[in-house]
Amino acid sequence: MVGFEPVMLAPIAGALALAFAGYLTFRIMRQPVGTERMRELSSTIYRGAMTFLNKEYQVMVVYAVIVAVILMLVVNHQTAAAFVTGAFFSALAGNVGMRVATKSNARTAAAAKQSISKGLIVGFSSGAVMGMCVVGLGILGVSIFYYLFGDPRIIVGFGFGASSIALFARVGGGVYTKSADMGADLVGKVEARIPEDDPRNPAVIADNVGDNVGDVAGMGADLFESYVGSIIAAMVIGFTGVTVGGVMLNQTDAVVLPMLLAAVGIFCSIVATFFVRTKRGAGLKTLHAALNKGVFGSAILIAVASFFLIWYFVGAVEIFWAMLSGLVAGIMIGLSAEYYTENRFSPVQSIAISSQTGPATNVISGLSVGMLSTMIPIIAVVGAISFAYYITLPNGLYGIAIAAVGMLSTLGMTLATDTYGPVADNAAGIAEMAGMGQTVRKRAERLDAVGNTTAAIGKGFAIGSAALTALALFSAYTKGMADAGITMNLSITNPSVIVGLFIGGMLPFLFCALTMRAVGRGASLIVSEVRRQFRTIPGLMKGKAKPDYNRCIEISTSAALRNMALPAALAILTPIAVGLFSPEALGGLLAGSIVTGLLLAITLANSGGAWDNAKKYIEDGHLGGKGSETHAASVIGDTVGDPFKDTSGPSLNILIKLMAMVALLFVPLLLKIWGA
């Protein structure tokens, strides 16, 4: 060890990420917003998003205060403080990311007017702000609490805070965005036959707000949770020191290493953002290649840098292989998502073909593609955890946690390409609503199309990392129980474990059912409201009167808020109740929920993405093109896929992580109190 404390790299990386985010924001804000109409649209979306966030914060604050008090009473003040900070940091990252995203949409459209490459840079920069905020605040929070208390078990509180916010952001944001989207489409596109993003549609602003609320703030909070969760799990497992291969890591090294790997990831991601450049008249392929350069570039940089870091810092190269297995698994899951959801490949085309015999065969074929698409990700996850475990024996659990850290080490970059999607989507919407003309609309749509792919890959990545993080947290839970002196028989021949597996396996199904129902109900309220406005506002359809956008925003907001309570209660109270009843059943419950959660989430995300692109494939002129019966059938699958890929599927990421986090934080402790 040299004079400089390596652990200092973590807060430095965090500060640098935030500074870089500030720099990017400054550059974005200097871009022109465009015409008055564009400014107006952008600020309406901005205000709608803020309205939702502020309402959501009211709920969160009540929740956070109650939980903080409970933590103070049951655990300790430090953990309560960590919890509040975790919740605040997650909300802050989401808030900043979303502010910048909603400020960037019109600017991206305006930049696309100059050239498509300018549009890409503005849109991507705004995504990078989100990415940098998430990793920066994440690593800062973890390292500050490590500096203050030196005990990873307290930092679990930070993770729990982040998890809680993620639940609200994902479930609330997911219900919001799809209630608005489906409602807008069902009346606008299907009944009134006006195009997507038409300003006469009263739900159009709510729809655009939803893209930000769900895909920016929700996705950000989700991955903030995975990011800090994986680091914390590795720290908790490393807390008693680990032996890997022939090398013994003392407690400090084993706890600090995950933070250092994350820090390296941040440095490399910042460098890699500069790889995302393209030339003026870029086509779809070139745009795609530009973003890929960023993603793969950051992965390669991180692999090289962390090899040297591990070699120099702890000397156990086995840990590098564990980390690399996570990184590779993440990329495999992303590529598999791309294969199953991209126009160019046979799965999507087979869905398009089956749309020729109507919506029913379209739906069946999409579901079957989604289910089939679980295979590669499962193999990737299973391969990564076995490899990571066996190579880092005798402390294999540490290896699994490090694999999760490895998968998430590229987050600064992957989240940037991810968040770029909704920004480009909004830009295309604004280009349409503001009547910017064919050329700009075409460019914006091209930017949007690339964004759809990155969003699908991003979703796959979010799911895979959630599963790996949840597994790491689950391992930390079993280790925590052992450390607390509670012995468990976690054999699957133990009926308690089987009971846990079944209940845990069922929870994702229940969670999906609840969130889908919420979207269905929210969408039907929007449908009634849009129909009402079409009927009662004179001159609306002729474009002579303005619709009441705010009413739709309010409806989506209240649908989202009303439907957060039950899933939240389910995710937090079930593990505590089951754990107090039987910690072995809780073990089974966590394992069961991770298995079916991962499978369902992949199925829902990929079938949703595949339906979306099958529709686009037909719109591109295949099989009869737009306006044909085949196209109409494909629109139905696309609509079914909306809550699949943007509400229910992503919510499962949170469910499995949050339950594991709750188990890790509360159960060993409560059982100790119980036993005393």
Added chain:
Amino acid sequence: MVGFEPVMLAPIAGALALAFAGYLTFRIMRQPVGTERMRELSSTIYRGAMTFLNKEYQVMVVYAVIVAVILMLVVNHQTAAAFVTGAFFSALAGNVGMRVATKSNARTAAAAKQSISKGLIVGFSSGAVMGMCVVGLGILGVSIFYYLFGDPRIIVGFGFGASSIALFARVGGGVYTKSADMGADLVGKVEARIPEDDPRNPAVIADNVGDNVGDVAGMGADLFESYVGSIIAAMVIGFTGVTVGGVMLNQTDAVVLPMLLAAVGIFCSIVATFFVRTKRGAGLKTLHAALNKGVFGSAILIAVASFFLIWYFVGAVEIFWAMLSGLVAGIMIGLSAEYYTENRFSPVQSIAISSQTGPATNVISGLSVGMLSTMIPIIAVVGAISFAYYITLPNGLYGIAIAAVGMLSTLGMTLATDTYGPVADNAAGIAEMAGMGQTVRKRAERLDAVGNTTAAIGKGFAIGSAALTALALFSAYTKGMADAGITMNLSITNPSVIVGLFIGGMLPFLFCALTMRAVGRGASLIVSEVRRQFRTIPGLMKGKAKPDYNRCIEISTSAALRNMALPAALAILTPIAVGLFSPEALGGLLAGSIVTGLLLAITLANSGGAWDNAKKYIEDGHLGGKGSETHAASVIGDTVGDPFKDTSGPSLNILIKLMAMVALLFVPLLLKIWGA
């Protein structure tokens, strides 16, 4: 023990069941078939079904010969003989049941012309033939091999034979029936706008054949497998003797008891068939009540009789409670299926209401109902296995297996009400095609409607019993490994087990994807053929020319046969491959497959049933009635549900049982050879 050997009750019950089936068949055959047209239709359906079965047998024979040779080489001659017998008995039960069912459809329609109660009796009797054949041949086979060799491990071969046939029957039959059904509907109802069961539709006979092939032969083979599987699992677990509560059961008693309980179930089921009677002008409710009297009557009789049997024979009343918990769980699962799929209750009505905003919301709402409906069955299964386990400690695994036997003890009766469904469905079809007039068609439809409910309940029961049987087989596998001296660390913290859980959890998704895709492809071939016939056969639409029914039958048959190979290979080779690699991973694989298999099967069965009835609810005149946009939307959900409830969902029952059976039969043995 008195002079009479109690074990003799088992073959006696089996023989009695077969005799009763013969008596019922004789009575059915004495009924008039009706007009020449009806005889013709019935015999076309009969020949179509036999064509399929004969083709299927060709595949099965090749398979059976290969497997029998392998068993002779790897295991022993006795097991190979048991395997061949199991396969033969299962095929025989299905064959006889289906012959009678296809002979009864026209007779049921003719009887309904006299009165609805006559129709009920003929239809139900034909179902009872199937029920009695299955339980009779099942218990006979098990008891004969027990008499010959006295070793339950050899009888596992019998179960494996039954499992293999079940796979072909369920997957093949499921693909057949839904390819034909969807194909017929997609062109007939949607494009040509001719009614269901219209004789001008070239696929109409294939559709009616499919009802028999899938719902009679497939369902029968499925439950034959569950029936013998649960008995065999209990015998294997009891083979080293068990201690329950304070009572020690010696090896013979512990092995014989499951057979005796099954025998008692047969006696009581025969008695209960006489409860199924109704008066002449019976409405839906009365018909329903008549069938319920049979089901609940048999359950109560069995509970009382088995209490005395257990008390007298082994003296450990705990075993009675274990059995009762299975029986109650079966009824709970059935009632839950009824609640989620019946018009009268809110879930189906909510789907109908959401059809008002189009097919997409209809599909989402149906899926959400299906997912929500997993809760009660999971609680029932989990409750039954925990209760059965803890009450029969220290030999709790025996209790779990007895619970499965208990759930299946009513099978003679439940399968009768179950098989009644497709017979009534066919009768309604024949009434339509033969132009028997409004009154008879109405009566037949009423009989069919009741049959739909019993079919939904029966599906729930088949799923629940499959899960419990698979769990019992899984327990037998772990015990078999221990007996073979192979120690396993089955903790869910062991990465091999986690890997197994993930892969096992994924297999049902893969299986579903494959079977759905097979149906989609089969249906699209039927669609092309029907369109071709409409186009090329002059006078067909005017009813002046006859369509070529056989071509559609051939297409469905070959679609079914072609798509059996991959799922069969998956179900048989995966557990062997994984087990040889790591028996612990195989343990995880079995547990994982049971959990997600059960969850997916319930979701698919109940959402399929709910969509079907939501459509019927609208057709009854609600929300705009037949011909409205809402109705059109509900038809789409119904079509999506077709492969859900009749192909993919039921196939999962087989998958989870077959994999457990393969594990139990091969793996301990192969590992022993491997080790030697």
